[in-house]
Amino acid sequence: MPEKSCPVSAAIAELDDLLQSNRLDKPKIRRIVEEMRLLLNDIAWGRAGGDHLPAMESLVQEIGDISSDAVVDHVKTFVESILQDHPETIRSHIESHNCPSGECVKLAPAPCQMTCPAGIDIPTYVTLIGQGKDAEAIDVIRKDNPFPWVCGLVCTRPCELMCIRGRIDKPVSIKFLKAFAAERAFSHREYRNPPKKPENGHKVCVIGAGPGGMTAAYYLALNGYQVRVIEALPMAGGMMMVGIPRYRLPREVIDREVAMIEDLGVEFVFNTRFGRDLTMAQLKAEGFEAFLFAIGAHTSFKLRIPGETDYPQVIDAIEFLRNVALGDRHMPGKKIIIIGGGNVAIDAARTSLRLGCEEVTIAYRRARTEMPADEEEVEQAEEEGIHFSFLTIPVEVVGKEGSVTALKCLRAELVQREGSSRKSPVPVMGSDHFMEADAVICAIGQQVDHQWLSELSELKWTRRNTIDVDMSSMATNIEGVFAIGDAVTGPATVIEAIGGGKKAAEAVDRFFNGIPQRTMPPVPVRRARVDWLEVPASTKMVLKRPEMELLNIDRRRIMFQQVELGYSENQVREEARRCLRCDICRRCGDCVKVCRDQMKIDALQMGYLDFDHPVKTDFRLTEVKCIACGACAENCSNNAMQIIDRDNERILSLCGTILNRQKLVYCENCGTVIGPAKYLDFIKKRFDKAGQVDADHAVCEACARKRVVPFDTESVPVKR
Amino acid sequence: MSKYYMVQDQQKCIGCHSCEIACKSNKGLPAATRPCQVIQVGPKFFNGKPRTSFIFMPCFHCENAWCVAACPTGAMQRREKDGIVFVDHTLCVGCKTCISACPWGAPQWNPDIGKVVKCDYCMDRIDQGLKPACVTVCTTHCLNFGRTETRPALKRERYARAMASTKGAAVLE
Amino acid sequence: MVFHKGQKVEVFKKSDDESWKTYMDDFIGSHGIITDPDSTINDPDALIEVSLLDKGTHRLPQDCLRPLD
Numbered sequence: 001m002p003e004k005s006c007p008v009s010a011a012i013a014e015l016d017d018l019l020q021s022n023r024l025d026k027p028k029i030r031r032i033v034e035e036m037r038l039l040l041n042d043i044a045w046g047r048a049g050g051d052h053l054p055a056m057e058s059l060v061q062e063i064g065d066i067s068s069d070a071v072v073d074h075v076k077t078f079v080e081s082i083l084q085d086h087p088e089t090i091r092s093h094i095e096s097h098n099c100p101s102g103e104c105v106k107l108a109p110a111p112c113q114m115t116c117p118a119g120i121d122i123p124t125y126v127t128l129i130g131q132g133k134d135a136e137a138i139d140v141i142r143k144d145n146p147f148p149w150v151c152g153l154v155c156t157r158p159c160e161l162m163c164i165r166g167r168i169d170k171p172v173s174i175k176f177l178k179a180f181a182a183e184r185a186f187s188h189r190e191y192r193n194p195p196k197k198p199e200n201g202h203k204v205c206v207i208g209a210g211p212g213g214m215t216a217a218y219y220l221a222l223n224g225y226q227v228r229v230i231e232a233l234p235m236a237g238g239m240m241m242v243g244i245p246r247y248r249l250p251r252e253v254i255d256r257e258v259a260m261i262e263d264l265g266v267e268f269v270f271n272t273r274f275g276r277d278l279t280m281a282q283l284k285a286e287g288f289e290a291f292l293f294a295i296g297a298h299t300s301f302k303l304r305i306p307g308e309t310d311y312p313q314v315i316d317a318i319e320f321l322r323n324v325a326l327g328d329r330h331m332p333g334k335k336i337i338i339i340g341g342g343n344v345a346i347d348a349a350r351t352s353l354r355l356g357c358e359e360v361t362i363a364y365r366r367a368r369t370e371m372p373a374d375e376e377e378v379e380q381a382e383e384e385g386i387h388f389s390f391l392t393i394p395v396e397v398v399g400k401e402g403s404v405t406a407l408k409c410l411r412a413e414l415v416q417r418e419g420s421s422r423k424s425p426v427p428v429m430g431s432d433h434f435m436e437a438d439a440v441i442c443a444i445g446q447q448v449d450h451q452w453l454s455e456l457s458e459l460k461w462t463r464r465n466t467i468d469v470d471m472s473s474m475a476t477n478i479e480g481v482f483a484i485g486d487a488v489t490g491p492a493t494v495i496e497a498i499g500g501g502k503k504a505a506e507a508v509d510r511f512f513n514g515i516p517q518r519t520m521p522p523v524p525v526r527r528a529r530v531d532w533l534e535v536p537a538s539t540k541m542v543l544k545r546p547e548m549e550l551l552n553i554d555r556r557r558i559m560f561q562q563v564e565l566g567y568s569e570n571q572v573r574e575e576a577r578r579c580l581r582c583d584i585c586r587r588c589g590d591c592v593k594v595c596r597d598q599m600k601i602d603a604l605q606m607g608y609l610d611f612d613h614p615v616k617t618d619f620r621l622t623e624v625k626c627i628a629c630g631a632c633a634e635n636c637s638n639n640a641m642q643i644i645d646r647d648n649e650r651i652l653s654l655c656g657t658i659l660n661r662q663k664l665v666y667c668e669n670c671g672t673v674i675g676p677a678k679y680l681d682f683i684k685k686r687f688d689k690a691g692q693v694d695a696d697h698a699v700c701e702a703c704a705r706k707r708v709v710p711f712d713t714e715s716v717p718v719k720r
Numbered sequence: 721m722s723k724y725y726m727v728q729d730q731q732k733c734i735g736c737h738s739c740e741i742a743c744k745s746n747k748g749l750p751a752a753t754r755p756c757q758v759i760q761v762g763p764k765f766f767n768g769k770p771r772t773s774f775i776f777m778p779c780f781h782c783e784n785a786w787c788v789a790a791c792p793t794g795a796m797q798r799r800e801k802d803g804i805v806f807v808d809h810t811l812c813v814g815c816k817t818c819i820s821a822c823p824w825g826a827p828q829w830n831p832d833i834g835k836v837v838k839c840d841y842c843m844d845r846i847d848q849g850l851k852p853a854c855v856t857v858c859t860t861h862c863l864n865f866g867r868t869e870t871r872p873a874l875k876r877e878r879y880a881r882a883m884a885s886t887k888g889a890a891v892l893e
Numbered sequence: 894m895v896f897h898k899g900q901k902v903e904v905f906k907k908s909d910d911e912s913w914k915t916y917m918d919d920f921i922g923s924h925g926i927i928t929d930p931d932s933t934i935n936d937p938d939a940l941i942e943v944s945l946l947d948k949g950t951h952r953l954p955q956d957c958l959r960p961l962d
Contacts, residue, residue, distance in 0.1 A: 594813045598792070598793040598811070598813045599792045599793065599813060599815055600792055601792075629815035629816065629817065630814065630815065630816065631813040631814050631815040634813060634814030634815075634834040634835075635813055635814065635834070674820060675816075675820060679817075679820070680820060682817065683790045683817045683820050683821050686789050686790045686792070686817070686821075687786060687789055687790065687821070700825075701819050701820075701822065701825035701827075701828075702825060703825075704822065704823055704824060704825040705757060705759065705777050705824055705825030705826075706759055706825075
């Protein structure tokens with residue numbers, strides 16, 4: 001490898017080496033080096049601010065004050081020289097987010113990892129699963145997300161939308177592979193917590209035991225903080241437990257992963273609502289110095305139509321789902337209508353069905369194509385027999401003797417309004433009709449319930465009624481108070497809450513250590529560079545993403561049993577082999593350009609490289625034209641394209657996908673490899689064009705040189 | 721052929737390899753990359769005594785160079801003004817076809833940069849009026865370089881001297 | 894503007910919304926994919942989750958986004 005030319009990445013590499021070695025035997029030096037590493041990483045990723053250089057300098061100073069020894073001196077002079085010799089380059093990283101040598105970008109995570117709000121190193125864990133190393137895969141995932149099993153079942157998987165494989169056929173089934181590995185790891189008793197740092201004496205209070213709060217608790221506990229999680233509900237999980245129904249996420253999955261967090265010494269206090277059962281002042285008196293609000297968005301919007309508040313059978317979906325999750329499994333009515341078109345409406349409908357409701361209808365004011373719910377969810381709901389009534393606007397809940405009897409609705413048509421690209425539903429005059437029902441469930445959105453936060457009177461809120469935070473650090477306007485999850489974003493996803501929790505845990509740590517906060521959200525961290533799985537091009541292309549097998553339809557209509565049955569082990573291992581390892585191939589296209597424009601061979605058909613205009617990709621076509629010259633590999637800046645000689649063959653591969661195999665020809669003289677016949681033919685043909693004849697010499701270059709050297713009589717020393 | 725000559729007086733060469741070292745350090749090359757190479761032939765017995773010769777092998781800068789014909793990218797070229805065959809590193813993609821094509825083993829692989837490197841008579845030095853790096857360090861002054869028209873008639877003179885000497889005539893048989 | 898999941902978009906301008914932060918200026922001109930639109934009520938005012946090429950995943954106001962082709 002040529003020497004690293006970027007001082008920042010060179011410094012990171014050096015500090016990494018030091019941190020991994022046993023040389024930093026004094027805890028104080030170790031801490032300083034770790035902080036330097038953290039700051040340099042911010043600088044490398046262009047998320048450093050004005051405080052970063054002064055902070056680096058004061059760390060150098062601090063290390064200088066320690067009694068000198070070989071390591072101290074080394075770190076001091078090394079970092080000092082980096083800062084002094086390359087001020088321009090470092091400033092360019094900080095001010096214009098630019099690494100002049102491009103070196104820092106080489107460490108760029110794959111698109112899937114970049115997309116993941118929690119920043120999981122997906123290519124690494126997928127490959128580990130492909131190798132059958134499930135527990136190791138879980139270790140890698142839990143560096144960024146303490147809930148691999150939960151996410152393996154319910155994540156909205158933004159990563160799969162960005163998956164480069166999706167440009168060829170279908171994305172790798174990233175989500176489910178996680179669930180498989182987690183299940184295996186638990187079952188084999190290999191699901192483990194990483195080692196914890198010694199306690200540092202600081203106490204942090206997390207309010208809300210949802211995915212965000214518990215993630216923060218996990219990383220804080222690992223970092224040596226004493227963490228207490230306060231939860232209003234009688235159990236942990238937050239919306240994962242009381243929002244997502246059990247047929248999508250069994251309770252045991254949450255319980256097991258929460259237990260792992262508890263195992264780290266995180267204290268959970270249930271049935272305790274902040275603002276009602278205890279106050280900030282009380283917590284401060286107990287010694288808590290930092291607070292993390294992860295209170296979610298648990299309050300439903302109201303329909304604001306007549307009759308809505310007059311009958312007990314009109315319920316909101318969030319409350320309904322919560323009650324069911326907490327054990328109240330009574331059907332709300334026989335014939336029910338759910339108002340709304342989002343995922344919550346679908347969840348409420350499918351839950352009602354499983355409670356025994358005879359007729360479940362979802363009433364939505366727009367058309368099917370505009371439903372915000374996930375397509376798969378809608379399809380599964382339809383299969384189960386949920387009815388949909390589109391372009392339906394509820395106007396009044398009608399009832400008799402204190403019970404709902406019907407929902408009065410208007411039919412709507414979609415009209416393009418001026419200045420809006422979106423069609424709006426407009427009621428059709430005289431279209432009012434009654435939909436028979438004995439219960440109505442409203443699923444028209446949730447918001448943050450801030451009545452319990454009145455004690456924090458100076459806390460800033462956004463106009464969207466969410467807690468206002470700096471998204472780089474999740475810090476609120478009050479010092480030492482952080483907020484994450486739905487309370488910050490409005491109703492969002494589990495994985496986003498987890499990402500926020502991780503971010504906040506780091507921000508809390510910076511807060512306690514006086515390290516400057518980031519000025520930009522963090523860029524995910526590569527956790528390893530594991531060897532790729534070797535797969536022939538034909539297999540790579542032929543392997544198909546497996547279909548998810550579902551529970552039979554009858555059981556789905558009556559039981560809360562998990563609907564998705566999962567993949568078989570074989571399917572999982574094979575699926576991992578579809579991964580293109582974009583953590584290594586950065587899709588710069590240099591290989592394609594060299595082969596097509598300079599070698600004029602055009603063997604590489606890799607249209608997937610372009611995000612905006614992907615064209616056909618077929619790895620199998622490479623061998624048709626490829627002469628195995630190796631120019632593509634030579635010009636690959638990240639060693640993704642490789643050409644090696646093995647077992648009498650020259651093998652060209654891209655991230656382990658074998659693109660071409662050619663039998664080798666050897667030097668007639670010494671037996672050294674001189675290349676495959678196809679390659680030699682290519683050269684010969686070029687001589688023919690140049691009017692050359694007889695280039696038929698199967699000797700290596702060293703022998704060629706020696707062969708033409710005569711034993712020149714003239715050179716024999718003259719006898720004196 | 722180029723407009724230059726590069727001759728080695730093999731009788732003077734003692735095989736010190738200084739030329740190789742100078743070449744490598746001038747071009748910044750790793751150990752196994754040898755644009756010029758001194759190849760040892762022998763020892764063989766002549767008149768009952770072992771004799772070794774050291775033969776300097778640079779590039780011959782062929783008139784119709786196969787490496788130039790083989791190069792698909794146009795990186796390997798002949799310099800118009802003086803016929804030096806050289807590699808343009810901005811165009812070389814490392815396909816190594818020139819290496820396989822050359823019957824003399826002149827183009828060499830530089831693994832550090834993933835490109836081919838070869839003897840170009842140090843054309844950057846020549847253009848500054850200097851001699852190739854190898855020539856400047858030759859301990860025994862056995863390497864000679866210059867424009868073809870000024871080439872000394874070294875062999876002819878030596879032959880004449882040998883013919884004039886009775887002992888020498890026997891050796892040259 | 895209302896977007897759907899999986900739609901390719903471009904950040905074509907700065908938003909006037911209060912949620913726009915200075916670091917987001919870097920995103921202008923970036924292409925990406927909608928990964929989580931408002932999945933409850935399709936509120937045009939909601940912040941939606943967008944994954945930008947090489948820039949990570951962020952919640953952005955919708956007025957700075959436009960669909961690609």
